[in-house]
Amino acid sequence: MTHVLLLGGTFDAHVLSTRLHEAGISAVYSYAGATLTRRTPALPTRVGGFGGVAGLVQYLRDQHITHVMDATHPFAAQISAHAIEACAQVGIPLLSMERPAWQAQSGDRWTQVADMNAAAAALPCDGGTVFLAIGRKQLAAFATQAAHHRFVLRVIDQADEPLPLPAANCELVIARGPFRLDDEIALIREHGIEHIVSKNAGGPDTYAKIEAARQLQLPVIMVDRPQLPPRTQCETPDQTMEWLAHAR
Template sequence: MTQVLLLGGTLDAHVLATQLQAAGVAATYSYAGVTRTRRTPPLPTRVGGFGGVQGLVQYLQAQRISHVIDATHPFAAQMSRNAIDACAALGIPLLAMERPAWQALPGDQWLHVPDMDAAARALTPQMPRVFLAIGRKQLAAFAPRAADHHFVLRVIDQTDEALPLPATSCELLIARGPFALDDERALLQRHAIDCIVSKNAGGADTYAKIEAARERGLPVIMVDRPLLPARLRCEMPQQAMQWLTSQR
């Protein structure tokens, strides 16, 4: 019997969950629970981690999971590595649904860096006002630069957790994509942004800031995706559905 574990957290994962439900496929949607305000998938859900590879192995066995689809964010590298190892240990088919990375176009001024620490080091005095479009989890990397830069942060939801940046050095914006190009243009102008720091998340939801930066001739410090072991991949929910059909 087909029993799917969908590792989600992205818009594409939500679309796939809707398609699985419509097709009558038995599936469970799992997400980390970091974000408080989230899209509610039309599937039974679970929240939180599994307890590493061994915990995931135990869950897959206990729930009699037959297939795993990893539709987590491209930067959720540890979860993806755990899924690779757990599925390999049990011989469970694994498919990664991963949106293509953005590619630089003429006019883009990208500086590629491998991680957030490198992104913070890449800031220069010519970039006094920085739009950190990276979420909340890795802001601490920029704390050593707070004396020389003013940061505009955009996160999905408000929490009681203190930010690792001084209040005098940052502004907090609460918003969830997709973001329109006109809105991103206005944000960059309103906050007099000199530079954007962005993860190469891919997809259309948050690409407008890259377009707006291109129009204004602003540099973008682009954090490249973490490297993962080779795995079977697709890009679109419909391709994942086709794969699942071929497995039956």
């Protein structure tokens, strides 16, 4: 009997959970639980980590998982790497659904960097207002290397724990995508944003800020996706369902 573990937390994973439910396929949806406000998936859910590779291997065996679909965020590298190793140990198929990365277009002023430390180092030395469109988890580099800047940080929800950025130099914007181009231009103008730091998440939901930067000729520091070991990949829920049909 097919029993799928869907590693989620993205809109595409939410869509895929609905597709699995509608197809009558036995599956469980797992996500980290990092955000307080979230879409409710159509499948039975579990929240939190597995306890590393060993914990995930034990879960796969205990729950008689037959297939794993990794539809986590492209920057959720740890769980993706653990899934690759755990599935190899147990000997079950794994598919990674990952939307294509954004590509620089004519008019874009991108500086591509490997990680957040490099992104913080790439900001100009003379300060300025920086739009951090990177979530709240990887702010330490900006607190230590670029504290002389003023930051506008957009997050999905308000968390209880304090941010590492100096409160006097950081304004919090709470919003969930998809975002419209006109609204992104208005946000940039309202806050006097001069630089944008973005993860290369891909997909349409948060691309409007990149379009806005292009129109306003603002520089963008684009953080590349983490490198992962080779694995079977696709780009859409449709392709994922086709893979499962063949894998079964």
